[in-house]
Amino acid sequence: MPEFVNGFVRGGSIHLLTRTPSGVQTTTYPAEYVAFVRHADLPGDLERHLSASQFVSSARREGAFLRLGFRSHAFRDALCQSPKSPLAQHGIATYEGDVDPVRRWLTDHPEATIQRPRRCWLDIETDSRVPAKRAKEGAARVLSWSVIADDPRRVRFDVLKADTDTAEAELLGRFWEAVADLDQVLAWFGDIFDFPVLKLRSKARRVRFDEDRLLFLDHAELFERHNKNSSQSGEEKQSMALQNIAVASGVAGKLDEEGLIPGKAMGAQTWEMWEAGGEWRDRLVRYMVRDTETMRRIEGKNGYVALQSTICEACTLFGDSRSLKPTRQLDAFMLRLGAARGQRFPTRRFFDEDVADQHDQFKGAYVMDPKVRGIGKDIHVVDFSRMYPANILTFNMSAETKKLVPVTGPIPEGCCRTPTTGVGFTTAEPGLLVVALKELLRLRKEWSKKQASLPPGTTDWEDAGRRSVAYKVAANSFYGVVGSPFSRFFDRAIAESVTQTGVWLLKMTIHAAEERGWKVVYADTDSCFVQGPTDEEFTAFAKHCNEVLYPEALKKCGCVENAVEIAYEKKLSRVVFVSAKRYIASYAHYKGKAATSDSKPEIKGIEYKRGDANKLARRLQAQVIDLLVGGLKVVEGAPSDDLSRYHELVSKMRSHVLDDALPLDEVQIAQKMTKDAGDYKNAPPHVRVAKMLAERGEDVQEGARIAYVVTDGSVSPMTVIPAIDYTGQEADRHYIWEDKVFPPTRALLEAAFPDEPWEPWAKTRPPKVRSKKSAEGQLELGQQPTLSPLPKPSESAVGDRSPTVKKPKEFVAVLDQSRLPGRDLTVVRDIVARHPGDRPLVLDLGLEGGRRAKMSTIFTCDGSEALAEELKRFRAAS
DNA sequence: AGCTTTGGCCAGTCCG
DNA sequence: CGGACTGGCCAA
Numbered sequence: 001m002p003e004f005v006n007g008f009v010r011g012g013s014i015h016l017l018t019r020t021p022s023g024v025q026t027t028t029y030p031a032e033y034v035a036f037v038r039h040a041d042l043p044g045d046l047e048r049h050l051s052a053s054q055f056v057s058s059a060r061r062e063g064a065f066l067r068l069g070f071r072s073h074a075f076r077d078a079l080c081q082s083p084k085s086p087l088a089q090h091g092i093a094t095y096e097g098d099v100d101p102v103r104r105w106l107t108d109h110p111e112a113t114i115q116r117p118r119r120c121w122l123d124i125e126t127d128s129r130v131p132a133k134r135a136k137e138g139a140a141r142v143l144s145w146s147v148i149a150d151d152p153r154r155v156r157f158d159v160l161k162a163d164t165d166t167a168e169a170e171l172l173g174r175f176w177e178a179v180a181d182l183d184q185v186l187a188w189f190g191d192i193f194d195f196p197v198l199k200l201r202s203k204a205r206r207v208r209f210d211e212d213r214l215l216f217l218d219h220a221e222l223f224e225r226h227n228k229n230s231s232q233s234g235e236e237k238q239s240m241a242l243q244n245i246a247v248a249s250g251v252a253g254k255l256d257e258e259g260l261i262p263g264k265a266m267g268a269q270t271w272e273m274w275e276a277g278g279e280w281r282d283r284l285v286r287y288m289v290r291d292t293e294t295m296r297r298i299e300g301k302n303g304y305v306a307l308q309s310t311i312c313e314a315c316t317l318f319g320d321s322r323s324l325k326p327t328r329q330l331d332a333f334m335l336r337l338g339a340a341r342g343q344r345f346p347t348r349r350f351f352d353e354d355v356a357d358q359h360d361q362f363k364g365a366y367v368m369d370p371k372v373r374g375i376g377k378d379i380h381v382v383d384f385s386r387m388y389p390a391n392i393l394t395f396n397m398s399a400e401t402k403k404l405v406p407v408t409g410p411i412p413e414g415c416c417r418t419p420t421t422g423v424g425f426t427t428a429e430p431g432l433l434v435v436a437l438k439e440l441l442r443l444r445k446e447w448s449k450k451q452a453s454l455p456p457g458t459t460d461w462e463d464a465g466r467r468s469v470a471y472k473v474a475a476n477s478f479y480g481v482v483g484s485p486f487s488r489f490f491d492r493a494i495a496e497s498v499t500q501t502g503v504w505l506l507k508m509t510i511h512a513a514e515e516r517g518w519k520v521v522y523a524d525t526d527s528c529f530v531q532g533p534t535d536e537e538f539t540a541f542a543k544h545c546n547e548v549l550y551p552e553a554l555k556k557c558g559c560v561e562n563a564v565e566i567a568y569e570k571k572l573s574r575v576v577f578v579s580a581k582r583y584i585a586s587y588a589h590y591k592g593k594a595a596t597s598d599s600k601p602e603i604k605g606i607e608y609k610r611g612d613a614n615k616l617a618r619r620l621q622a623q624v625i626d627l628l629v630g631g632l633k634v635v636e637g638a639p640s641d642d643l644s645r646y647h648e649l650v651s652k653m654r655s656h657v658l659d660d661a662l663p664l665d666e667v668q669i670a671q672k673m674t675k676d677a678g679d680y681k682n683a684p685p686h687v688r689v690a691k692m693l694a695e696r697g698e699d700v701q702e703g704a705r706i707a708y709v710v711t712d713g714s715v716s717p718m719t720v721i722p723a724i725d726y727t728g729q730e731a732d733r734h735y736i737w738e739d740k741v742f743p744p745t746r747a748l749l750e751a752a753f754p755d756e757p758w759e760p761w762a763k764t765r766p767p768k769v770r771s772k773k774s775a776e777g778q779l780e781l782g783q784q785p786t787l788s789p790l791p792k793p794s795e796s797a798v799g800d801r802s803p804t805v806k807k808p809k810e811f812v813a814v815l816d817q818s819r820l821p822g823r824d825l826t827v828v829r830d831i832v833a834r835h836p837g838d839r840p841l842v843l844d845l846g847l848e849g850g851r852r853a854k855m856s857t858i859f860t861c862d863g864s865e866a867l868a869e870e871l872k873r874f875r876a877a878s
Numbered sequence: 879a880g881c882t883t884t885g886g887c888c889a890g891t892c893c894g
Numbered sequence: 895c896g897g898a899c900t901g902g903c904c905a906a
Binding site (some may be wrong): 145156322325326327328330345361362363366367388476477478479480481482483484485486487495498499503524578579580582605607610645681682683684685716717718739740744745 | 879880881882883884885886887888889890891892
Binding site (some may be wrong): 387672681 | 902
């Protein structure tokens, strides 16, 4: 059985590489650019014309198709892609006319399998004097490289001997020698740095190497794709930098780097360290080798690279970065399956961007607005198992099983029809999509079973588990690929039928639960949250859905099969819904297994889980989450309904934001720049900062994560600075509190305690004083009052729910805030009360809603040392 | 150059 | 001020 580790096209041939213990064996075949045409579609004269054409190198019948071979992709494109081609003119479809010769060969040879590559990790360092952006383009000299092979484990590295082109050429030459007996190279963000740099520099130095021979796989990209599925906190999403991921994965401690230039990042002083020579040059190499080793350890921890290899084997793909794309995976898998059954798939069209943008979206899932007020208790949750695959299976959905049926009325014999989209499918023979899906699910089951039969923790056990996951991943990507206009299998009607059948099933379930007198409080896509039943009643409900409700409903649609199934997933003991897709909850049980005090809460959608939220916003949310549902273990004695505990946390965080020294990580926000800086209509803050950085020559390209600090959030557009410019002073504290930290927690608190007033903590920023007024001498130059409504948490709105007249808000004004040590207004009010008659003032105040009011308040107004002292004493005493 | 989907929330900018 | 719009990130 032929096994291949890699393959490529060169000089009119395909080269297929086989790894042997002694080296790599190459097998070559002529490169075939093939397109199929359905014989029945083809008028006789056109067939003769094609067969005789000088551009067509071969033409032969294969089943119902005419197989046309071309000498180059240019000839084939002219026939298959151009709207002016004779086939397009006749409205004749072509099939698989975009498939590249290597994929063609692998598709036509079902006996060929994919070999597991000999793998290594790579890291390089380049001259730091060249801006990263230019370095990527190959403008910086390579200073060093390191390669760590996995099996057998082996570390190699090398350093530039002299700052000359000759020395660099030798260094690069030794790199390609070092990887000569390896098949796959992984590097962190290798696709955008290490790989192109090595290739560009080697070309520039005229170093001989074979770039096609190796599989280049971007480890960061791979990690990101596989890690999306695993639930994380926002803290872990902060950065994709290698050392951050290493710390989060538990394979490295906090970064401990000491470069030649203190306070400067390692990457920014590679040149200086290399030039210093001796111990510094050694240290540069050590850090580089450590980074390389870190990648290997990350893999040891999560096994994503091994999983990717398994996916490649399952789909017949070579293990480079392209194998990470779901369209590629499914394409390779389905082409083979189709070929085995004598079926061909449509030629994939190459859209230009306009066409892609024009494509209409199809309708998606149903999401219910949450119906719980306050803290919800004892909520049962059912969810459909693999809902979208199940819908495809049940309705036998596939491009070639589609059948035109009346949208309403009786369903023709031998057909089923989706209930809401009215798309018909034959039930006579299984569709290809269904066959593929069944095959993947069968394999998944087989490997899960196999895993269960093996001793846990062994290599075989792990491998079986990975195979099981690989098949699940592939099966779950089906729906998305069918819904993608870039995919060969794009079919809007099918994609929409999948989602809308899901909507139909979910709403049917909601209705059935409500019929029993229970309350459905939330639902999203494939899950349904229900309040009212006992555990036993709800178990019976799920059983009834599976045995009666769905089978009967699907039968009426003409379905012969039924893969639809719901499961009683969990009971939640306490739930707080902020809005759709945003809630927190503690478990009563999960799949029947009772939760313990160690059980982590379920947290969805809120800032705590977002990588672009402010750190303090996440911290305050974490504390409040702990009080509300428990499990995070950041607050003592949680959970609790004692409001004063919440007040305390909020007040404490507010004084921290307003008064304490704030380190960078507490004031910065980081967001990804998803496109080129110039392509934005209204540049958002992170893009404006990116532009500032770019002007300094820093590397801020599409995809970069930009960290910034807001220095004035009260103007539009806001003023911002790059995070690296922050010295500890510039942050707009009011903005941080009013816009970043408090609102996310306020949303949680208002959801949990809707009758309590949470507004009082919201505002801290003094209103802008009109220049006219301040010129009148009431306020001294440079002084602005800090105005804030007093929090009055103690008299909570128990009797205050009726729409009575709103009480006027109380305000306290404190002058010269810069000289006050604190702004804890309850404290200030007390102080004020104990200083009657000092000096009355009438202030012109900005109230909420743009109103203004005159207010006379009695307090010490000179911002004197005396008040500062008084505050200190009061705090010490209380 | 190549690309898994839609639904939803929230922050920010611009404009009337 | 509010609404239209863009952009980022998350749930499923």
